[in-house]
Amino acid sequence: MDELPLVLVHVLPPFEIPFKGRLQSRFQLIDSSDSTFSPHASVLLCVGPAPVSSDTLRHLPSLQCIVGSSAGVDHIDLEECRRRGITVTNAGSSFCEDGADFAIGLLIDVLRRISAADRYVRAGLWPMKGDYPLGSKLGGKRVGIVGLGKIGSEIAKRLVAFGCRIAYNSRNKKSSVSFPYYANICNLAANSDILIICCALTKETHHLIDKDVMTALGKEGVIINVGRGGLINEKELVQCLVQGQIRGAGLDVFENEPDVPKELFELENVVLSPHKAIATLESLASLQELIVGNLEAFFSNKPLLSPINLD
Amino acid sequence: MDELPLVLVHVLPPFEIPFKGRLQSRFQLIDSSDSTFSPHASVLLCVGPAPVSSDTLRHLPSLQCIVGSSAGVDHIDLEECRRRGITVTNAGSSFCEDGADFAIGLLIDVLRRISAADRYVRAGLWPMKGDYPLGSKLGGKRVGIVGLGKIGSEIAKRLVAFGCRIAYNSRNKKSSVSFPYYANICNLAANSDILIICCALTKETHHLIDKDVMTALGKEGVIINVGRGGLINEKELVQCLVQGQIRGAGLDVFENEPDVPKELFELENVVLSPHKAIATLESLASLQELIVGNLEAFFSNKPLLSPINLD
Known part of the structure; x- marks a missing residue:
């Protein structure tokens, strides 16, 4: 020994x-x-x-x-x-590939309401209430990737195959990448239908996604977070989701894990995941x-x- | 008038x-x-x-x-x-792109247990029971596409970006495609980790996926069906899922819609969708x-x- x-x-x-x-x-x-x-x-x-x-x-x-x-x-x-x-x-x-796969899975789930429709079928509602409401198409959507590191790059590669238009925000513009770069996160949000958050949590990125960013994203906007809970001001996110100020969210991470804000449990426009995107x-x-x-x-x-x- | x-x-x-x-x-x-x-x-x-x-x-x-x-x-x-x-x-x-997107969404959901984990979080189990079991990686998986028509081709295009290895079965080998072709569905299943069913329902394809095919696919195998319910022998599928003879399934279609076999409602390894893949x-x-x-x-x-x- x-x-x-x-x-x-x-x-x-x-x-x-x-x-x-x-x-x-x-x-x-x-x-x-x-x-x-x-x-x-x-x-x-x-x-x-x-x-x-x-x-x-x-x-x-x-x-x-x-x-x-x-x-x-x-x-x-x-x-x-x-x-x-x-x-x-x-x-x-x-974990990059797994993280990217999971982000895409969450995104399709939110847009096409897979988890919500699964609950609908399991509750026996299909024969009683009929057709489930239609979701929204992924192809053609403008996706803003926040943090174009290893996971973000894998996400971009996949979304290109789905016909999405990619733009990104990161500390610096990347010379090796042809996607449009937005130095300002609000500008990226204003020009995106979907934001996917996959940057590192640092002092600078803490609460990077706040009310202002969500307002810029708009009522049809979707947020996917596979980064860290602290990247989003969770209180403001919950408020925007409850009040319909954004369309929906797919969240793998939360500010106080394993505690998830209870207001989210009743929402049909969110998919909640217990921090398992990357493994x-x-x-x-x-x-x-x-x-x-x-x-x-x-x-x-x-x-x-x-x-x-x-x- | x-x-x-x-x-x-x-x-x-x-x-x-x-x-x-x-x-x-x-x-x-x-x-x-x-x-x-x-x-x-x-x-x-x-x-x-x-x-x-x-x-x-x-x-x-x-x-x-x-x-x-x-x-x-x-x-x-x-x-x-x-x-x-x-x-x-x-x-x-x-509907081709939507159908393909949805098939990928169901597949990631089954492999990575997104809907099941969403139920886990909503039920408040994360703080009580701790980490949710890990899922399985999509990259590197051998995917057999049953029916390489418009939807199947869109599915293949997307899965290539995820690092999957594609093979297919269809009435005829397609000269425009380099993926391996299997004329026999059992041979395709035996050489696949995942089967995605997206062919037309005809007299010839009715119950194409039966016990024999599922046995060939094996215990780690996953089936995704965005075609028609009648393409699968549903009774045998339910049996295989309940008995763990395949790993899981993502099903958008069923033999007697809107009736879904009740045995599926309790399973954690299936994702059930009310026939909404293509729209x-x-x-x-x-x-x-x-x-x-x-x-x-x-x-x-x-x-x-x-x-x-x-x-």
Whole structure:
């Protein structure tokens, strides 16, 4: 055991490491709450969204690397990592395709009312009440993608095949992309039928989607969020949905998960998902490969497989 | 009124002509149940799936054309139309994109459990029971398309963007297509993870998907049906779903609509839709154009816009 490299594991109780056995054959796994090893740990495996605050980091003076297991890393104090020269890895592209697939699934569901119609059929209403109201066509719609990173690019690729017109907002215009770029989120919303939110949650993007953006999107507008709950002002979103100021929403993430605003439970124009856009059985398997690969790269001084840019 | 061309309208009570006013400004609309005009009618406008049997046709000795409003025309006695030289039009490509979009929506929903997870969240179970089970990835899946017509081709186009591998079954191999062709439906099923059913319902395709096909598809297999209920042996499908002999199904059509087998109501691995795959508000608008165009073409002896091939 002593010969295996030491990996401190940082995990919140509801989360589990599904491939613990495999990791234990190569590394000595120590619970991060066990303070005996904290001074010596050079690498922290962060499973799920367990917060890595500046306080957490203060107790880990030898830390050189945080191996993360999620696409977003807003639960890690990146400022402090940058200051101390701690490298951070994320889930890389393991989840991009799943995230994009799910965004498209939510979008078709909202436009064509699949979940709502499924409830209608299961309640036995079809023979009693007759035809279910028609939905709206996806083809030809103007879709504004908020955050044209790995997931956003996969979403765009799929929507082109559906005949949608794509535009995007991001920190910077991307020279490799020909879609129209809007530096201002309200301008993007005003020129879109649908907004798909898939950017990182940072101080700058917190509550990026607020009442003003929804007003610009308009009464026929649809919002899909597969990013983070905090990207949207949830209180204003609920108000707009209840009052019909936008047409509908497909939401995989919420501000206070697992709590979802109860007002949404009764609405027919929303699809609610328990934060599962970015993972499937298959992508979790590929994430395991990536985590083991990052840990092995760290201990053998090779380049990490999925480092994030802290500059 | 007398100067307007006479159009006999054949419609089942729950259906309505949403653009009656527009038609009435150009044509004299007569209910097909009014036998006064039957001997003289040269054109029959068939709204929805109102059956046009040989008996219906016997009472219409002057009939030259049936203008249909659906993609499938299995409700019309085409054999008798062919014998009497009656031309038949269908919905053309109005519904193809919608049908394809919906098939993809149902497929993502079944694989990623969107409707089931939406019920989970709405029931308030997320905070109580924790994470919802993961679904399965769409990318890389082998999809067998049963019927590579207009809808099937649109489905294939979309699935390529998701990274799926496509194969197909149809009456004949299509020279314009490079996807692998399986003349035998069981062979296609054995080499597919997913079957999407979107062929026409004919005597030959009735109960095309039976126990044998589902057994060949296997326990991890998923079936999506946006064609007609009669394409699948529904009793055997229900049995396979209940007993877990296939993974799941997304069903827009059923054998005895609007009656849906009650055994399906309790299953978490199915998505049930009240026959609405092929229409949206937008596609209905384009269908109206097509119907008016077909009627005007008929009365001015011009080529019909969407005749079906009766040979």
